[in-house]
Amino acid sequence: MAGSHISVRKIDNLIRIDFIDRNILDEQNIHQIGEEILKVVESEFRPKVVIVFKNVEHMSSAAFGTLMKVNEKVKARDGQLRLCQITPRIHEAFVMTRLNRIFSISDTYETAMASFT
Amino acid sequence: MTNSAKAFRCEHTLRDLRAGLELVHPEAEAALAAHGFDEGAKFAIRLAIEEAVVNAFRHGNRNDPAKSVRYRAHIDDGRASFEVQDEGPGFDPKTIPDPTEDENLEIPSGRGVMLIKAYMTEVEYVPPGNLLRMTYRKPA
Numbered sequence: 001m002a003g004s005h006i007s008v009r010k011i012d013n014l015i016r017i018d019f020i021d022r023n024i025l026d027e028q029n030i031h032q033i034g035e036e037i038l039k040v041v042e043s044e045f046r047p048k049v050v051i052v053f054k055n056v057e058h059m060s061s062a063a064f065g066t067l068m069k070v071n072e073k074v075k076a077r078d079g080q081l082r083l084c085q086i087t088p089r090i091h092e093a094f095v096m097t098r099l100n101r102i103f104s105i106s107d108t109y110e111t112a113m114a115s116f117t
Numbered sequence: 118m119t120n121s122a123k124a125f126r127c128e129h130t131l132r133d134l135r136a137g138l139e140l141v142h143p144e145a146e147a148a149l150a151a152h153g154f155d156e157g158a159k160f161a162i163r164l165a166i167e168e169a170v171v172n173a174f175r176h177g178n179r180n181d182p183a184k185s186v187r188y189r190a191h192i193d194d195g196r197a198s199f200e201v202q203d204e205g206p207g208f209d210p211k212t213i214p215d216p217t218e219d220e221n222l223e224i225p226s227g228r229g230v231m232l233i234k235a236y237m238t239e240v241e242y243v244p245p246g247n248l249l250r251m252t253y254r255k256p257a
């Protein structure tokens with residue numbers, strides 16, 4: 001089994017996920033990342049999930065697709081998903097694809113945390 | 118502009134998706150840097166190459182290991198042009214639903230072509246649609 005591409009910190013139903021890789025491009029890695037996140041999300045009812053993009057420099061459309069699947073799963077578990085610390089260039093891709101309307105995006109981890117209801 | 122490094126040209130037959138990308142990305146990035154493309158341009162072009170080559174292997178060749186992808190690049194001081202051709206039957210890009218329409222926003226796939234068109238200056242699918250030509254031009 002390949003090494004994990006994310007780090008997960010979990011306190012009760014609060015889940016913080018950080019990407020380890022700078023590039024989220026390889027489809028196999030993206031699939032693995034998606035499976036790992038979904039497994040964590042599925043273990044909680046009403047999960048509050050923050051995905052931190054601090055280290056990410058490049059991501060592909062396949063990564064957007066995985067994020068959307070995660071969003072669906074979180075909503076199905078009556079939870080909330082926040083994305084934060086996205087670089088301006090990747091944020092621009094969210095805007096171009098209008099996915100900024102689907103996801104709740106915060107500048108910092110703290111503001112993401114504060115936005116949970 | 119005083120920068121006049123010799124134009125970069127290459128042509129590759131890619132037989133494996135990841136190995137192919139590991140070949141073309143560093144090569145393109147080095148040429149783009151040599152010809153004075155800024156970080157924003159390099160980000161846009163890398164994304165477009167990634168999406169184009171992934172689509173060629175995945176949707177064009179349908180992951181058939183017997184099929185390859187032809188990749189050509191031309192990078193000079195003013196533009197970066199690429200051709201990506203697969204061995205599939207082609208497709209009509211007009212048939213792809215617009216992923217930015219409200220009714221398609223939550224569909225997880227179908228954003229690769231849209232991102233290529235958004236980031237590159239000129240994009241053309243040559244009929245029958247298995248040859249993609251795309252160019253990024255530096256702003257005047």
